[in-house]
Amino acid sequence: MGFDWTFFWSRLTDPGDLYLIALGRTVVMAVLAMALGLVIGVVVGFGRLSRFLVVRAVCGFYIWLIRGIPVLVLLVFFFSGLAAAGFFRFSDVVVFGFTLSASFQAAVIGLAIHEGAYMAEIVRNGIQAVQRGQIEAAKSLGMGTFQLTRRIILPQATRVIVPPLGNDFNHLLKTTSLASVIGVQEIFQLTESMSATTFKTFELLIVLSITYLLLTTIWNVIQGMIETRLRRHERDDGPSGFIEKALFYLRPRVDAALERR
Amino acid sequence: MADPRETLVRAENVRKWFGPLEVLKGVSLQVAKGEVLSIIGPSGSGKSTFLRCINQLETYQDGRIFVGDDLIGYDLQGERLVPLPQRRVVEQRRNIGMVFQQFNLFWHMTVLENIIEAPMLVLGQRRDQAVETAMGLLRRVGLAEKANAYPMKLSGGQQQRAAIARALAMKPDLMLFDEPTSALDPETTGEVLNVIADLAESGMTMIVVTHEMAFARRVSDRVVLMDNGKVDCEADPETFFRDQPSARLKEFLATIH
Numbered sequence: 001m002g003f004d005w006t007f008f009w010s011r012l013t014d015p016g017d018l019y020l021i022a023l024g025r026t027v028v029m030a031v032l033a034m035a036l037g038l039v040i041g042v043v044v045g046f047g048r049l050s051r052f053l054v055v056r057a058v059c060g061f062y063i064w065l066i067r068g069i070p071v072l073v074l075l076v077f078f079f080s081g082l083a084a085a086g087f088f089r090f091s092d093v094v095v096f097g098f099t100l101s102a103s104f105q106a107a108v109i110g111l112a113i114h115e116g117a118y119m120a121e122i123v124r125n126g127i128q129a130v131q132r133g134q135i136e137a138a139k140s141l142g143m144g145t146f147q148l149t150r151r152i153i154l155p156q157a158t159r160v161i162v163p164p165l166g167n168d169f170n171h172l173l174k175t176t177s178l179a180s181v182i183g184v185q186e187i188f189q190l191t192e193s194m195s196a197t198t199f200k201t202f203e204l205l206i207v208l209s210i211t212y213l214l215l216t217t218i219w220n221v222i223q224g225m226i227e228t229r230l231r232r233h234e235r236d237d238g239p240s241g242f243i244e245k246a247l248f249y250l251r252p253r254v255d256a257a258l259e260r261r
Numbered sequence: 262m263a264d265p266r267e268t269l270v271r272a273e274n275v276r277k278w279f280g281p282l283e284v285l286k287g288v289s290l291q292v293a294k295g296e297v298l299s300i301i302g303p304s305g306s307g308k309s310t311f312l313r314c315i316n317q318l319e320t321y322q323d324g325r326i327f328v329g330d331d332l333i334g335y336d337l338q339g340e341r342l343v344p345l346p347q348r349r350v351v352e353q354r355r356n357i358g359m360v361f362q363q364f365n366l367f368w369h370m371t372v373l374e375n376i377i378e379a380p381m382l383v384l385g386q387r388r389d390q391a392v393e394t395a396m397g398l399l400r401r402v403g404l405a406e407k408a409n410a411y412p413m414k415l416s417g418g419q420q421q422r423a424a425i426a427r428a429l430a431m432k433p434d435l436m437l438f439d440e441p442t443s444a445l446d447p448e449t450t451g452e453v454l455n456v457i458a459d460l461a462e463s464g465m466t467m468i469v470v471t472h473e474m475a476f477a478r479r480v481s482d483r484v485v486l487m488d489n490g491k492v493d494c495e496a497d498p499e500t501f502f503r504d505q506p507s508a509r510l511k512e513f514l515a516t517i518h
Contacts, residue, residue, distance in 0.1 A: 136318055137365035141379035141431060142355035145347065151382060155369050172438075232411075 007201040012210065022190040023211065029186065030173045031106055036112035037172075038165070048124045059120065066117035072178050076113055079106035101236025107179035115172060122164045126157035127193040159230045166223035174213050187211055266293040267311050269435060269466050275314060275324035277307075284310050285288070285321065286490035292435075292468060297461045299477035299498075300470045302487035303513060308470045311487070312437050315468070316357045317350050328357060328435060357381060358428030362440040366412040366422040366427070374410040376427045384431070391430070398426040402456050418449025422456050429460075436460065438469040442476075454480075474517065486510045 015023075045058035066074070079102070083089040090102035130153050138148035180189035191208045195201040270292040277285040284307045292298045292361040310472045313319040315326055317334045323342070331353050335342040345353075349359050376398060377391035386394075399405045402422040412420050421441060428436060438457065442450040454476050461467060463479045471477055477484050478498045483493040486509065494507040505511045 131365075133363050133365040134367060135360060137359075137361065137367070138350075138379075139318060140316055140354060140357070140359035140361075141427070142351060142383040144351045147382055151378065152367060155365075159369065206411060 004200060004203055007198075008206065009201050011203065015207070019187065019190060022185055022187045025104070025184065026173070026176050026186040027215070029104065029111070029179060029184065030169070031175045032108045033111035033115055033168050034172055034178075036108065037115030037119050040112060040116025041123045044116060044120035045123025048120060049127060056207065063117045063120055066114060071111065071114045071175055072181060075107055075110040075178055075182050076139060078110040078113075079103055101184070103179070103183040106182060107176070107184050108113065111172065111179070114175075115168060120163065121160055122168070124159070124216045126161035127153060130156045131162045162223075162227060162230055164218070164228070169223075170216050170219055173219065174212055262435075266295060267298075267331060268292070269294045270315065270468070271325070271327040272311075272315075273325045273327075275311065275321045276422045277310060277314060277315060277319065277321045277323075277324055281393045284490050285314070286301070287324065288487070288490070288492055289324075290485065290492060290495075294466055295464045296482045297465075297480055299465045299476060299484045300468065300487055301474065301484065301513075303516075306487045308487045309439050309491040312439050312468060313469050315437060316354050316359055318359075320344075322405065324361050328353070332441065353396045355431060358431060358433035358436045360421070360425055360428055360436065360438045360441050362443050364412070364417070364423055364424045364444070366420055368412050371411055372404065372415070374413070375423060376430045379427070380430050394479045395426070395432055396444040398429050399423075400427050401459075403452070414451055419443045421445065421449075421453045425453075425456055425460070434466060436465055436470070438467065440470050440472065444472060460499075472517075474502070474514070486513060488513070 037079065044059045044062055047055050048063070050056050062103045079197055090106045092102055093105065134152055134156065135148060138152045143151070159256070177188035179186055180192065183189075187208055191204045195204045198204070269292050270290070272288055272290045275285050276283065277287040286307075288307070288311050290298070300312070302308045310319055314321045315328065315333060320334055325335075333353055334345055334350060336345055337343075366372070367378065370378065371397055373392065376395035377386075377388065380386040380391040380394065381388060396405060396408065399408055402425055404426065405417060406420055407415060407419060407423070412423070415423065425441075441457065442453050443455060450473070454473065457467075457469070458476075459478045469477070469481070478501075481498050483495060484498050484501040486493040486501075486507065488509050493509045496504075496506055497499075500506065501510070502514070505514060
């Protein structure tokens, strides 16, 4: 009994190649799912505001459906469910010399479809937050629909969209652990299998938690940088110096309290 | 008005409904090239709506509005009004500048970026050329040193002057002002009115919806009272404010004084 400090320190300071590869898998999975989810979110978000009832209805249905199903169920559904019914079976693919396993692909797609539904609502909200006067001004200057969407609506909506999107990504970084269930060798799965052989479950889970904390902390800083840049119209003086910047980016944000789920 | 100048804006019996509510009940007005027309009237009289019909921010449903040779928003097929495709409406707006009560500067762009945006995007001007024009306009409205500031950092009066410069950068034939000083402090109202007065002096054709009676009297060539979706009376400013040629006008001027 007791806490094995030596084991803990050695895992923390020298996690080993296997763990680092798993960590890479976690990050790549999150980034790919986010990118794909963002594409889905933008398309469906605009679709929700379409002039055409059918488009609005289809997009609304997608959001309603996906937001009502647990991610875990979605992942298993995409990996095992579709294959069991004989609809579609993921198989390993080699891209630029990297093997993307079937379970990895299913995880990315499942997470992206899940994220897309939430992002669609965020995007729609961002578009609707653009004031009518801004659009009228653009029209009065002779801009067409495409021009004013690209130059006025999108940049302004982006500033509303980015903070909640950042929170979503933070959430997604941790949600990737669910992919362990369908056999993706990410950090949670690796930790599980290591604790089965070493019985150092407690120490390993703390190392794992610290790893997730590290990921979300790095993301917080990046998100802060993006937001500060997008808010340059509000501030004349950005924080200067490394410490000041780090403190500024790590400060608690109002919108963090509004984090959904 | 015995004016030999060419007519630029001709509105004939313009009618508009918001659902069952008739807001414009047959508005007819003419504005000559270089003329400054002020429209006053109680709120809900349809003056802003009429102004917004001229550049199709609102559509009218009956009557005609001509700006130059263009029939705004419609194609005339026999006596039938056929709505123009969006692309043509967008083209018609290029020659008509508009200044809004709430300024509506693009808040994610600097003042300079606000002004060069449409000339580059819509007219295809080169950046250096657009910047040169913009800086000239900013000097004219007294904001040259604010070129790189974001709108949020400016006072209301400065924002409105920048918005005027932005509209002028498209070199419009006609400028529409929709209560340009209603959202401003009394201190900054003057600086905006001076810019508009300057513009009037320079020969720009303008239609100004305003509550500033002294300004309407000083700057306009003609003043119109709109009431209940119709033109109640129009006259040159001296006659308009001194003789008050209609009962409704007397009543209206009495309520605001």
